[in-house]
Amino acid sequence: MSVSRTPLTVAVAAAATLLLSACTSGGTSGGGGDTNFVMGKDGISTVEKGKRTAAPDLSGKTIDGEQLDVAGYRGKVVVLNVWGSWCAPCRAEAPNFQKVYDDLKADGVQFVGINTRDTSSKNAVAFDKQYGITYPSLYDPTGKLMLRFEKGTLNPQAIPSTLVIDREGRIAARSLAALSEDKLRKMISPVLAEK
Template sequence: MSASRAPRRLARRRRTTLLAAGTAAAALALSACGDGASGGSAQTRFVQGKDGIDTVKRANRQPAPALSGETTTGKNLDVADYKGKVVILNVWGSYCGPCIAEAPNFAKVFKETKSKGVQFIGINTRDTDKSLATNFEDEHKVPYPSLYDPTGKLMLRFPKGSLNPQAIPSTIAIDRHGKIAARSLGPLTEDALRKMVTPLIAEK
């Protein structure tokens, strides 16, 4: 190997290592289970609530990304099919303690609001086998479907500067027009979940 080629190969190797490290760090951040910290900039235009729920005024909301795929039970599901309803997306994993804690709250509020034009949909992520997810759903009596997203690719579809999921659990509220209206990073109580859903039910 000539002396001139060695520095170039070393530089390429260093760039590849840094890129791999950055990708791994991003994946680790998304797979973390626990409370997330809300961050913002002038581009996000959301209001950080004291209860941990971030909201966006109707004029500033961004469209939700295309979210479709196979559910934990092997059925096909497309979130776009629920346009016209308020959609509550809950990102969860069977290994996640806070997800276990909030599961009965979601089941209860879903049953209270489903007749009012609200659809709950889970996004199960980082579970390497569907049986882990379905066992969780059976044990905690989850009454609504969940997309199976073991690699977290659906989470990464949310547009930059929007209220995107950044932790497990995260909850995203989508209004009747298919736009991202609110977000919570971390587990939600029944009351906090109702506070997220109720204003969107009232919107026309």
Template sequence: MRIGRALLLTAVTLASAVTLSACDDGGKPNGSAGGNYVTGAAGISTVAQGSRAEAPKLDGETVDGKTLDVTSLKGKIVVLNVWGSWCPPCRNEAKYFAKVSKELADAGKDVAFVGINTRDNSKQNATAFEENFGITYPSLYDPDGKLMLRFPAGTLNPQAIPSTIVLDKQGRIAARTLVAINDEQLRSMIDPVLAEQ
């Protein structure tokens, strides 16, 4: 029985290593991503303006009981952050999202932040998370992960939480990361899209 568990643990460890190494291929096109993504050293993938895919329709009830349709934000850059209150990496990065969203709002930049809260069994946990970390932007409440399944294959891994996607002003996917990030990495995803004409 111990040998079987050891083999299983080794297999899981190897699979995890392969998965993590796929995020960092030195800036080469990532053919396994199912798109025209180029992944940089920090695991942040970008798509050239002419090769971007339209984001799916993301709409529904928010954590605070309102409704939101992300397509109503076209004309702005939209930062989508997939998170759960149960997720330690989500808790680690939340302060950076609160900070950057406030900085950009204070600077009058045309950037909207939207969370996608997933796999939380109650809105109470999600609301407490937002209050604890100073998250002031809305989050769609997606306990079953159905919104994440709307993304085209290879765009967003439903198992990769947290994940962040940046949409350009036309509602197309410009950048993504499937790992937790800090404020500098988040700005490195947003600033090039802000600079586009």
């Protein structure tokens, strides 16, 4: 009688997936060496203008089934928020994001969500409707877009994670926790002020 290892392998994989996809309030940067970013006391990491790395290709279908390429927003400051409808901190920060988006979109700030780990885009659409979210969100149920960020850069490592991408398409700031309206504005303001 042989014993199958398949159930154990599946259980280990499921546990790893849960660990990686759980809502968290922080994380640490992957990679080693000189990362060029500084973590502030407020939990927001920033990179000086001349030392930033380019954001990866972030394109695909939105939760509404439309095609979106974040590179199309070059020339604007992009606030990229990784979220899931199942994530309590994401629900807590959603009204803050919509309010700040409404206030700053006329100033050249574009918000884009990356919905991840939702098994159906219907859950994500319902979330947006419930919280009055009007900016687009890419649908990334398996986290493939998150894996496009280079290790050792300001990459998203938790859900929620928020990145600010400068007008040249480079990653300027990151938070690995849910953000209040005040912290979100504080994260965007220096990048928006750059000429």
